[in-house]
Amino acid sequence: MKTIISTSPFLHHQVTTPKIMWEVVYTLIPVLGVSVYYFGMSAILVSAAAVAGCLVAERVFDKEKKAVGDGSALLTGVLLALCLPPGFPLWMAFLGGTIAIGVGKSLWGGLGQNVFNPALLGRAFLQAAFPEAITTWDLPNGHYWGVRGTNLAMPFFKGQPVDAVSTATPLSQLKFSHEVTSTMDLLLGNVSGSLGETCGILLILAGVYLVLRKIINWRIPVSILLTAGVFSGILYAINPQYPSPQFTILAGGMLLGSVYMATDYVTSPLTSRGIWIYGFGIGFLVVMIRVWGGLPEGVMYAILLMNAVTPLINRFTQRRVYGHEK
Amino acid sequence: MSSNLFGSLPTFPHGVHPDEYKELACHRRIERMPFVEVYTLPLSQHLGAPSKPVVKEGQKVRRGELIAEPGGFVSVGLHSPVDGVVHAIDLFDHPNGQVLPAIQIRTDRFSTQQLTIQPGTPPEEMTTPEFIKAVQWSGMVGMGGAAFPAHVKFSIPEGKTCKYLMINGCECEPFLTCDHRVMVEYARDLVDGTRILAHFLKPEKVYIAIESNKPDAISILKEKTAEMDFPMEVIALEVKYPQGAEKMMISAILGTEVPSGKLPLDVGVLVSNVGTAVAMSQYFRQGLPLVERVVTVSGTAVKRPSNLLVPIGTPMRDVVDYCGGITVPSPRILLGGPMMGMVQKNLDVPVVKGTSGILALTEREVRDLDTYSCIRCGRCLDACPLFLNPARMGLLARKGLWEELEENNIMDCFECASCSFVCPSGIPLVQSFRVGKAMIRERKSKK
Numbered sequence A: 001m002k003t004i005i006s007t008s009p010f011l012h013h014q015v016t017t018p019k020i021m022w023e024v025v026y027t028l029i030p031v032l033g034v035s036v037y038y039f040g041m042s043a044i045l046v047s048a049a050a051v052a053g054c055l056v057a058e059r060v061f062d063k064e065k066k067a068v069g070d071g072s073a074l075l076t077g078v079l080l081a082l083c084l085p086p087g088f089p090l091w092m093a094f095l096g097g098t099i100a101i102g103v104g105k106s107l108w109g110g111l112g113q114n115v116f117n118p119a120l121l122g123r124a125f126l127q128a129a130f131p132e133a134i135t136t137w138d139l140p141n142g143h144y145w146g147v148r149g150t151n152l153a154m155p156f157f158k159g160q161p162v163d164a165v166s167t168a169t170p171l172s173q174l175k176f177s178h179e180v181t182s183t184m185d186l187l188l189g190n191v192s193g194s195l196g197e198t199c200g201i202l203l204i205l206a207g208v209y210l211v212l213r214k215i216i217n218w219r220i221p222v223s224i225l226l227t228a229g230v231f232s233g234i235l236y237a238i239n240p241q242y243p244s245p246q247f248t249i250l251a252g253g254m255l256l257g258s259v260y261m262a263t264d265y266v267t268s269p270l271t272s273r274g275i276w277i278y279g280f281g282i283g284f285l286v287v288m289i290r291v292w293g294g295l296p297e298g299v300m301y302a303i304l305l306m307n308a309v310t311p312l313i314n315r316f317t318q319r320r321v322y323g324h325e326k
Numbered sequence B: 001m002s003s004n005l006f007g008s009l010p011t012f013p014h015g016v017h018p019d020e021y022k023e024l025a026c027h028r029r030i031e032r033m034p035f036v037e038v039y040t041l042p043l044s045q046h047l048g049a050p051s052k053p054v055v056k057e058g059q060k061v062r063r064g065e066l067i068a069e070p071g072g073f074v075s076v077g078l079h080s081p082v083d084g085v086v087h088a089i090d091l092f093d094h095p096n097g098q099v100l101p102a103i104q105i106r107t108d109r110f111s112t113q114q115l116t117i118q119p120g121t122p123p124e125e126m127t128t129p130e131f132i133k134a135v136q137w138s139g140m141v142g143m144g145g146a147a148f149p150a151h152v153k154f155s156i157p158e159g160k161t162c163k164y165l166m167i168n169g170c171e172c173e174p175f176l177t178c179d180h181r182v183m184v185e186y187a188r189d190l191v192d193g194t195r196i197l198a199h200f201l202k203p204e205k206v207y208i209a210i211e212s213n214k215p216d217a218i219s220i221l222k223e224k225t226a227e228m229d230f231p232m233e234v235i236a237l238e239v240k241y242p243q244g245a246e247k248m249m250i251s252a253i254l255g256t257e258v259p260s261g262k263l264p265l266d267v268g269v270l271v272s273n274v275g276t277a278v279a280m281s282q283y284f285r286q287g288l289p290l291v292e293r294v295v296t297v298s299g300t301a302v303k304r305p306s307n308l309l310v311p312i313g314t315p316m317r318d319v320v321d322y323c324g325g326i327t328v329p330s331p332r333i334l335l336g337g338p339m340m341g342m343v344q345k346n347l348d349v350p351v352v353k354g355t356s357g358i359l360a361l362t363e364r365e366v367r368d369l370d371t372y373s374c375i376r377c378g379r380c381l382d383a384c385p386l387f388l389n390p391a392r393m394g395l396l397a398r399k400g401l402w403e404e405l406e407e408n409n410i411m412d413c414f415e416c417a418s419c420s421f422v423c424p425s426g427i428p429l430v431q432s433f434r435v436g437k438a439m440i441r442e443r444k445s446k447k
Ligand code: SF4
Pocket: B373, B374, B375, B376, B377, B378, B379, B380, B381, B390, B391, B394, B422, B423, B424, B425, B426, B427
């Protein structure tokens, strides 16, 4: 009789890291689906390029040749794609993916070691490197099966694609021409924007699902949205020129950021108290940047900034150990 | 007291909810295991000094007769579980993996095994020192698993008082049902043993703490305690692991913490297991020293999961065979529960006083996990009942940074394994803390 030897515990909660990553990816499928509905094949191509970039980088930098299996690079790729415009050149999306994993994760020592959210870091890089391409927004419902010409742009070749119609996102409309997009359009996603920044309802549902499945910490989206809502509500009450709370929450990357980006385990605080501080910081910064900053959108920078102080937050919000004085 | 705001039961913060697997055995009445041919009784079945044999090879002994006396204050007596002959006093395999001195007794096949001993002085007429000595010589240990001599625990040092006596019937480890059955079937003895203890410890109040998944035990004990002339409260606690850990029980019931490095008695609490309370009554009323105990034999690889009243010293193989044997070719055999128990590679070792369960699990329940990097998900922090940071401790342990580990309070960790249970990356957290604690202790002793 052969007995298997090891040490306790012998039971395990059946949730594993790859299962978590995959489950998050599954919740993104409907989000991507809506994206395809509004933006056509381009949505799929941009996502595929970003994912490919991430997987290639993961494979190249990972010495043990094991990390691809944990699903985290795939997730990073999808998340990166979701904050890119539909007409984004594919080679840039691919490059963004390699930067997200290479610089955003592997350089720090791999999964769990990085300070900044890799997808957002990749996106920040793209914003700095290709400020024009990343702010070229397309109208939804434009080309259903067709592929946007801009998608196929080649590196270092600055041919102006024929069918690029640049429109304004709800945020830039408000910021630069004071036009307000209707709440209904924001909820349904009938607006221009990045791939995943359009359909509010779906993102809210995905968030609720992930909270119920205990995959993300409810405190993160709640604290961010609450802070942003209250803060913008106060401003709106003082002067209705400012964005309304519902607009603040629904427009741009707010929902995508609070549900998927800020909740990244590695780059958010470990303690509940820390999470409240973190969420408050993000919500507050988003409104600050959107209202007084030079950019229409602030979610990415707000999250990256709070990522940077997360180690500090962790240090100062450590829970008192049982049986110890403060 | 923990919140009752939402009608929830008292409990401690954090902790985990493993599958219970209690249904395998919790409705099985306690059966008496038939006597077997040979019994092996290690002289060390408790923490502390080994007992000293008082019999010689070839000597006849009666069931319940003293065969070894306490080898010091932190040591207890040992008794023969059967009428028989001392066959050998030698080195034998011990369930802890070592080879240790033991007394082996061959059963007298013609004996009826009737108990011939009589109870001594009623405990109510004893002085406290007499009581403590009687408990020591009766071989009593904590039956929850650690097997700490009961009389040492009951000896309250000068300057300390036992304000609350807590009888621990939580049994939060999955699979184990022996305490559950004992509470249901020996409720009278349990309450009586508790009363005896209360007579000497003089607490203001007695709590009998039971997880709410044992409603039959709760109701029968409520009935029995109501008849007592002493304030005893049966308190139902939330089903959560490790609810049965002393510190967790205290924070659930009283809402206080035991300061780091101190004992429950420092906050006026003494915790005793239900099995110990029952054994007290059986000794003082019937004269039966600790020669048998209830053991859960369970697990999905056991043919007939059971709760058995097993004479101490019975070979585990006989116990498992009595339950129909094992149904799979390569089971994982454990002593105790799956969260804190130990793997047993050898079934040719005896049941000892601290054996609460013998489990045989299949690979389906205990698959080896793939390990991934720590994703800092915080699940282990939310699980740790002591509010430690297992993720950080795990990192330090892997790097061998013992000093920093100590600064991160690793010595407080009581190895409940909640952190390893939840870690999605399959990181052997508690496993590395065991090593870390041993390293730190070793470095201390060298200094
Ligand atoms: S549960 Fe595991 S993966 Fe999560 S923080 Fe703890 S050690 Fe890291």
